[in-house]
Amino acid sequence: MHRVSKIFHPADSMLQKTKNTFGSKNQSLLIDYGLMKPLDKGTYYYLPILQRSINKTSALIKRFMHKIDAQEITIPNLTATEFWKKSGRYDDYQSELFQLKDRNDKMLLLGPTFEEVITHMMKFGQNIGEKQMPIRLYQIGNKFRDENARYGLLRCREFLMKDLYTFDMDKESSTQTYEEVNEIYDKFFKFLGIPFKKVEADAQQMGGNLSHEYHYLTPIGEQKLQECSVCNETSVNSTETGDSECPKCKSNRVEKCSGIEVGHTFLLGDTYTKRQKAHYLKGNKPVPMQMGCYGIGVTRLIGAAIEKLSTDSHLRWPFPIAPFSVCIVPPEKRSKAFNAASHYLDEIHNQLNSIPTLHDSILVDDRIRVTVGDRFRDARRLGIPLVVIIGKKASEPENPQFELHFIQEEKECYLSFNDLIAEITKYTQEKLKED
Amino acid sequence: MHRVSKIFHPADSMLQKTKNTFGSKNQSLLIDYGLMKPLDKGTYYYLPILQRSINKTSALIKRFMHKIDAQEITIPNLTATEFWKKSGRYDDYQSELFQLKDRNDKMLLLGPTFEEVITHMMKFGQNIGEKQMPIRLYQIGNKFRDENARYGLLRCREFLMKDLYTFDMDKESSTQTYEEVNEIYDKFFKFLGIPFKKVEADAQQMGGNLSHEYHYLTPIGEQKLQECSVCNETSVNSTETGDSECPKCKSNRVEKCSGIEVGHTFLLGDTYTKRQKAHYLKGNKPVPMQMGCYGIGVTRLIGAAIEKLSTDSHLRWPFPIAPFSVCIVPPEKRSKAFNAASHYLDEIHNQLNSIPTLHDSILVDDRIRVTVGDRFRDARRLGIPLVVIIGKKASEPENPQFELHFIQEEKECYLSFNDLIAEITKYTQEKLKED
Numbered sequence: 003m004h005r006v007s008k009i010f011h012p013a014d015s016m017l018q019k020t021k022n023t024f025g026s027k028n029q030s031l032l033i034d035y036g037l038m039k040p041l042d043k044g045t046y047y048y049l050p051i052l053q054r055s056i057n058k059t060s061a062l063i064k065r066f067m068h069k070i071d072a073q074e075i076t077i078p079n080l081t082a083t084e085f086w087k088k089s090g091r092y093d094d095y096q097s098e099l100f101q102l103k104d105r106n107d108k109m110l111l112l113g114p115t116f117e118e119v120i121t122h123m124m125k126f127g128q129n130i131g132e133k134q135m136p137i138r139l140y141q142i143g144n145k146f147r148d149e150n151a152r153y154g155l156l157r158c159r160e161f162l163m164k165d166l167y168t169f170d171m172d173k174e175s176s177t178q179t180y181e182e183v184n185e186i187y188d189k190f191f192k193f194l195g196i197p198f199k200k201v202e203a204d205a206q207q208m209g210g211n212l213s214h215e216y217h218y219l220t221p222i223g224e225q226k227l228q229e230c231s232v233c234n235e236t237s238v239n240s241t242e243t244g245d246s247e248c249p250k251c252k253s254n255r256v257e258k259c260s261g262i263e264v265g266h267t268f269l270l271g272d273t274y275t276k277r278q279k280a281h282y283l284k285g286n287k288p289v290p291m292q293m294g295c296y297g298i299g300v301t302r303l304i305g306a307a308i309e310k311l312s313t314d315s316h317l318r319w320p321f322p323i324a325p326f327s328v329c330i331v332p333p334e335k336r337s338k339a340f341n342a343a344s345h346y347l348d349e350i351h352n353q354l355n356s357i358p359t360l361h362d363s364i365l366v367d368d369r370i371r372v373t374v375g376d377r378f379r380d381a382r383r384l385g386i387p388l389v390v391i392i393g394k395k396a397s398e399p400e401n402p403q404f405e406l407h408f409i410q411e412e413k414e415c416y417l418s419f420n421d422l423i424a425e426i427t428k429y430t431q432e433k434l435k436e437d
Numbered sequence: 438m439h440r441v442s443k444i445f446h447p448a449d450s451m452l453q454k455t456k457n458t459f460g461s462k463n464q465s466l467l468i469d470y471g472l473m474k475p476l477d478k479g480t481y482y483y484l485p486i487l488q489r490s491i492n493k494t495s496a497l498i499k500r501f502m503h504k505i506d507a508q509e510i511t512i513p514n515l516t517a518t519e520f521w522k523k524s525g526r527y528d529d530y531q532s533e534l535f536q537l538k539d540r541n542d543k544m545l546l547l548g549p550t551f552e553e554v555i556t557h558m559m560k561f562g563q564n565i566g567e568k569q570m571p572i573r574l575y576q577i578g579n580k581f582r583d584e585n586a587r588y589g590l591l592r593c594r595e596f597l598m599k600d601l602y603t604f605d606m607d608k609e610s611s612t613q614t615y616e617e618v619n620e621i622y623d624k625f626f627k628f629l630g631i632p633f634k635k636v637e638a639d640a641q642q643m644g645g646n647l648s649h650e651y652h653y654l655t656p657i658g659e660q661k662l663q664e665c666s667v668c669n670e671t672s673v674n675s676t677e678t679g680d681s682e683c684p685k686c687k688s689n690r691v692e693k694c695s696g697i698e699v700g701h702t703f704l705l706g707d708t709y710t711k712r713q714k715a716h717y718l719k720g721n722k723p724v725p726m727q728m729g730c731y732g733i734g735v736t737r738l739i740g741a742a743i744e745k746l747s748t749d750s751h752l753r754w755p756f757p758i759a760p761f762s763v764c765i766v767p768p769e770k771r772s773k774a775f776n777a778a779s780h781y782l783d784e785i786h787n788q789l790n791s792i793p794t795l796h797d798s799i800l801v802d803d804r805i806r807v808t809v810g811d812r813f814r815d816a817r818r819l820g821i822p823l824v825v826i827i828g829k830k831a832s833e834p835e836n837p838q839f840e841l842h843f844i845q846e847e848k849e850c851y852l853s854f855n856d857l858i859a860e861i862t863k864y865t866q867e868k869l870k871e872d
Contacts, residue, residue, distance in 0.1 A: 010508050010572055012561045039558055045513035047558050050574075053509045073445050074488045078480035078595050079579060080535070100515070102537035105583050123474055123482050126447045137445055144514060144579065148540050159539075160513050
């Protein structure tokens with residue numbers, strides 16, 4: 003059982019009022035409510051409640067990766083600078099690279115992305131034949147970028163990212179893979195439930211042929227976008243003045259907006275594989291593989307989702323990645339309901355916890371010396387999607403009723419024990435339904 | 438369904454013969470069979486089959502951490518060198534630290550361990566009171582050490598480690614915590630099933646009062662140990678000559694041996710917390726917390742387990758962390774059994790996959806153009822603990838029988854469908870039984 007009194011969220015800061023001192027809601031709320039703590043510019047300790055959301059998000063991304071038969075691997079963070087010099091990207095990226103020397107004076111860097119390094123891996127002395135293709139490999143791990151960090155989880159110097167790399171036999175199958183990954187990205191972002199915009203992006207920066215960005219629109223987003231009021235297309239606005247036309251319908255009735263990039267896809271062709279000789283055997287002939295790379299910023303996505311959904315004083319999460327799905331508030335110690343209705347706590351907890359999609363995701367606010375009202379306020383601030391209150395009406399012997407609050411929807415109702423379980427089950431099913 | 442044909446283990450290297458060219462079995466077998474690939478000195482790409490073992494090991498460690506109410510967090514890898522200078526450890530550790538500067542010329546290092554940095558986190562402007570104590574926080578993440586890497590996963594420059602930090606109110610409760618963590622370590626290592634030695638270690642290096650190391654004994658271990666043939670106590674042998682006496686029974690009938698350290702526990706007292714002012718409020722009085730730190734090398738543990746269990750040409754894993762638990766080998770395409778018995782594949786797979794402890798851990802060797810014998814040999818080389826062969830006897834209409842091989846035990850038997858499922862269930866239960 004997860005108990006509020008036992009969870010490390012420093013100094014009962016949930017009871018503090020947040021002041022949004024940082025210019026972004028995710029940074030203010032996560033710090034003020036004890037979910038993370040800054041260590042240095044753009045580096046944060048992730049505390050247990052946030053860690054739960056990170057774990058859920060990672061598990062969810064893995065599930066979607068496995069739907070397209072991508073396999074998990076780990077690539078070392080420490081990589082030779084030489085790779086970047088050989089690929090020609092060193093000069094462009096240099097200012098953002100964390101660089102260091104090892105004890106043998108070898109130049110190393112902390113990977114911000116791994117195109118060169120995974121391509122190096124695909125060079126096998128033994129052969130990769132047509133049967134082994136296509137190859138789809140991903141990792142979820144720390145990435146490092148020495149840049150001007152800001153807005154909490156939106157731009158960090160150390161952050162968690164999922165990076166997928168695909169290798170195909172020819173351009174046609176590589177394009178099919180690209181479409182397949184984009185489809186699964188669409189489904190993933192749709193599943194999270196926050197409206198997103200997919201825009202065509204500049205593929206040149208990675209040396210590729212085709213690229214898309216996935217954005218959440220928000221005023222503090224760094225990417226300048228435009229929306230066409232005629233055809234509804236969203237695209238990158240790269241003009242200084244903002245006077246632009248829609249690339250699709252050529253209308254100039256476009257409106258400027260800002261986006262946070264939460265996902266990115268690149269069709270890379272053989273730019274890397276040709277240079278680095280990452281071949282497969284077509285019959286007996288070595289042919290460079292056709293490559294794609296695909297990112298999702300895990301911690302950034304969480305920050306961006308909080309940014310989109312939260313109020314200035316209340317955290318909100320997409321249901322699938324909320325740290326907890328349900329919070330149960332048992333009666334206050336000095337209330338009449340305490341003796342009469344406290345026994346429902348275990349019953350409700352165990353019933354809900356036995357539902358596979360809710361398992362291990364039930365929080366109990368066991369601070370029975372704190373009023374129900376104060377505990378309810380804390381649960382709302384934390385943004386737990388569903389809150390069950392075992393209050394006065396639960397102690398009626400004839401027809402005990404429980405208060406169920408839908409936090410996101412700002413609705414509530416009184417339900418019998420059975421209806422309570424049924425209603426929570428139904429809500430969860432709807433929120434976790436995949437198309 | 439996990440299919441051998443789809444799993445990326447480069448170049449069908451499972452069919453190659455390993456030559457143990459690296460001086461350690463884990464390095465030779467993991468590389469030769471396509472489970473990992475070296476990138477640089479002491480850094481490796483972990484490929485999908487090894488990644489599965491890493492994920493299982495991490496999940497298992499988490500389960501044991503949660504048994505003692507430890508909570509998961511993440512500490513940044515990039516940390517200010519200043520912390521180490523202030524704590525006085527910089528000079529001793531300097532040669533092993535990966536150091537770098539950021540764009541503002543601030544000195545940073547990649548954390549090999551995080552006592553200073555977590556203690557810094559525990560300094561809260563708001564208060565931590567007696568109610569919040571004890572605090573137990575752990576992470577599983579990459580650690581970095583610039584040292585002479587060797588023996589594959591046993592000594593890397595980038596490796597995965599679980600580090601737990603505990604904070605108590607006083608020495609007594611801190612010692613209780615120390616004992617509790619040591620107990621859970623004992624249970625964890627016992628659960629893995631490989632004999633281990635727990636020895637008292639020098640606590641001074643971390644500035645502590647009490648310390649234990651957990652070792653697997655093996656000739657390539659770097660820690661010099663000694664075993665007493667009178668009282669059976671294992672202890673550290675720090676003498677040059679090896680002439681030593683047992684610290685427990687004072688006998689000199691001790692025999693030298695070598696160990697790989699897979700776990701380490703330290704009772705640290707207030708060395709760090711006092712200096713860094715990590716206090717809790719005892720009433721209204723700030724008092725330094727009493728600290729402990731506890732490591733398990735995740736990737737090293739896997740390497741050491743392989744080292745202990747494997748032969749020169751066959752990988753072996755502890756059952757709980759084997760990449761797959763069962764491998765099913767369906768009939769060869771050109772055999773008579775192919776038409777008569779192939780349908781059992783799905784039935785066996787689905788039955789086994791529906792057992793919670795085996796779920797997602799069933800491998801199917803779908804290379805039906807390869808003989809059953811060759812596929813069985815590959816499964817044995819990979820060390821999948823149980824192998825089911827759907828062969829000639831499975832095509833008998835009256836009494837179909839399936840071949841079940843216990844790889845570790847080098848036993849086999851023929852069983853009916855129902856007995857097969859029952860036998861595998863029983864074996865799994867025994868291997869995953871906790872005391």
